[in-house]
Amino acid sequence: MSTPPDPETASGGAAARLKAAAHAAIERRAAEIAALSDELMHLPEPGYAETATAARFSAWLRELGLPQRTGLAHTGVKAVLQGRGDGPRIALVGELDGLVLPEHPLADAATGAAHACGHHAQLAAVAGAAVGLREAMSELDGSVALIAAPAEELGDVDPHLDAGSPKGPPRTGDGSEGSEAVEFPVGKAELLRIGAFDDVHMALLAHTGRGGGPRFSVADTLNGSLVLRARFTGRSAHAGSSPWLGVNALKAATTAAHALDAQRDALPESDGVRINYLLSGDEGGLGSVPSAAVLRTMVRANSVEALQRARDVATRSARAGALAFGARVQTDTLLAYLPLSSAPALDDVVARNARAVVGDAGAARGRHLGACSDMGDLGHVMPVSHPYTGGADGDHHSPDYRVRDHRAAAVEPALYLAGAVVDLLADGAAGARRVLAQSPPRLSVPQYLALRRGMNRREIWEEQ
Ligand SMILES: [Zn+2]
Ligand SMILES: [Zn+2]
Incomplete structure (x- = not known):
């Protein structure tokens, strides 16, 4: 056999x-x-x-x-x-x-x-x-x-x-x-x-x-990661004689950045979140209240749902900065990697x-x-x-x-x-x-x- x-x-x-x-x-x-x-x-x-x-x-x-x-x-x-x-x-x-x-x-x-x-x-x-x-x-x-x-x-x-x-x-x-x-x-x-x-x-x-x-x-x-760019628009004014007539876009952006940092603990540890941001102001002189600023944030997380949670925090933070100063903010979100x-x-x-x-x-x-x-x-x-x-x-x-x-x-x-x-x-x-x-x-x-x-x-x- x-x-x-x-x-x-x-x-x-x-x-x-x-x-x-x-x-x-x-x-x-x-x-x-x-x-x-x-x-x-x-x-x-x-x-x-x-x-x-x-x-x-x-x-x-x-x-x-x-x-x-x-x-x-x-x-x-x-x-x-x-x-x-x-x-x-x-x-x-x-x-x-x-x-x-x-x-x-x-x-x-x-x-x-x-x-x-x-x-x-x-x-x-x-x-x-x-x-x-x-x-x-x-x-x-x-x-x-x-x-x-x-x-x-x-x-x-x-x-x-x-x-x-x-x-x-x-x-x-x-x-x-x-x-x-x-x-x-x-x-x-x-x-x-x-x-x-x-x-x-x-x-x-x-x-x-x-x-x-x-x-x-x-x-x-x-x-995975996404990019959230927040463009803040305020109003220029004389920084010495009448700053109260301006809307400080750069301070609105830094307030947004602080709001985002303050909420890191509110994102679950298991989401694997990393947040990195860059802040830039306009090229105006020191004599004027800055009228424009951009906060670019890269959010990394380990699932689409976690990315969405972190994106929502970053978006709310951008709005909070604008709200505090009466500025305008436009947020653009772009998925980078899954x-x-x-x-x-x-x-x-x-x-x-x-x-x-x-x-x-x-x-x-x-x-x-x-x-x-x-x-x-x-x-x-x-x-x-x-x-x-x-x-x-x-x-x-x-x-x-x-x-x-x-x-x-x-x-x-x-x-x-x-x-x-x-x-x-x-x-x-x-x-x-x-x-x-x-x-x-x-x-x-x-x-x-x-x-x-x-x-x-x-x-x-x-x-x-
Ligand atoms: Zn690489
Ligand atoms: Zn590589």
């Missing part, structure tokens, strides 16, 4: 062989992958303007013989590695942009952009994973989308806050593909809007970690592969990070995983942040991302189907777009 083959063993054998082939191909070009990460680190560009970075990534894919689309949401790039049949499609995502941080030693002199978040290494990791997966696709049941995404960092939000004003939308293109107006301040939201993820079932992105962190870790959740919840089943596949590459360190789950990512937006419409790599020194978004070890930041994630894709798509894509069954999307793309647009609002308050 013969024993039927054990499916686990059979698929494990095929997956192990395909992974070995993918890893060998990546290792053969490891020096080039590390060099690409280093090259891109010295080429920082701000969001939606990453033309040279996108061109470099595109050239790498062209050399691999992959057809591609470019100019998605201005600078995005997408190529597909096709396997057998029409199984699930997995996106490997790399971010294109630096953030504006002029004091960073590698900042671009003209734009102030610097790779103080390590996105250059992500892109090199995706380029490296493509090299490996090309060797395995003919035996994988599905396909892989390689996506370079623009504008993960939040840039100048004023054009987006003004989108409903006569100034019009933030960008107006020249009519060529990808140059159309951008609706959203972050790139993955924009890629979702234009349908670039419509054929994708799940997405992986390995983000460069902070200095001193492990060579691999996963966080369960990240905060909170991220990664898919545990997908994290498990990535973590298993990462452990095989970097060892056991830091694969623990159960963490919430106060930062934000537009992978949170993607995570509302499909399962996502957003692990962190090693290889960097310093803190994210600070002048001392820098990738020193491009193997840890780019080559190692290339190895484990490729390994994860093999595990997901081998054996009839049973692994991917399991992830999809365990992590159903919370929203369709139209529902997501409605949620995002519904969070934006303009309100005007003045004493009648």
Whole structure:
């Protein structure tokens, strides 16, 4: 009597062989992958303007013989590695942009952009994973989308806050593909809007970690965030002879800021709220009562409901400042990022592969990070995983942040991302189907777009 083959063993054998082939191909070009990460680190560009970075990534894919689309949401790039049949499609995502941080030693002199978040290494990791997966696709049941995404960092939000004003939308293109107006301040939201993820079932992105962190870790959740801009309008008057004839807009704004600070304890600890604000007055002289002031507040929290609670406090505080002084205030709210919840089943596949590459360190789950990512937006419409790599020194978004070890930041994630894709798509894509069954999307793309647009609002308050 013969024993039927054990499916686990059979698929494990095929997956192990395909992974070995993918890893060998990546290792053969490891020096080039590390060099690409280093090259891109010295080429920082701000969001939606990453033309040279996108061109470099595109050239790498062209050399691999992959057809591609470019100019998605201005600078995005997408190529597909096709396997057998029409199984699930997995996106490997790399971010294109630096953030504006002029004091960073590698900042671009003209734009102030610097790779103080390590996105250059992500892109090199995706380029490296493509090299490996090309060797395995003919035996994988599905396909892989390689996506370079623009504008993960939040840039100048004023054009987006003004989108409903006569100034019009933030960008107006020249009519060529990808140059159309951008609706959203972050790139993955924009890629979702234009349908670039419509054929994708799940997405992986390995983000460069902070200095001193492990060579691999996963966080369960990240905060979402919104921006609330309060424009106060008062009335100028002589600050010495007749200040009582004026309405001091700057003091109305500082009163609003105090009201907001005084209510921090009133927001539940479990909401994970972070509040950061900037205050600016008009450019009038010290001799006059200031007639204009702007309070820009970024509110971060770990759920849409928590963001709404914090937004309501910030809005009430702005009105309180205006009320106290008889000023007028216009508040504009813009959703920046949705909170991220990664898919545990997908994290498990990535973590298993990462452990095989970097060892056991830091694969623990159960963490919430106060930062934000537009992978949170993607995570509302499909399962996502957003692990962190090693290889960097310093803190994210600070002048001392820098990738020193491009193997840890780019080559190692290339190895484990490729390994994860093999595990997901081998054996009839049973692994991917399991992830999809365990992590159903919370929203369709139209529902997501409605949620995002519904969070934006303009309100005007003045004493009648
Ligand atoms: Zn960042
Ligand atoms: Zn980042």
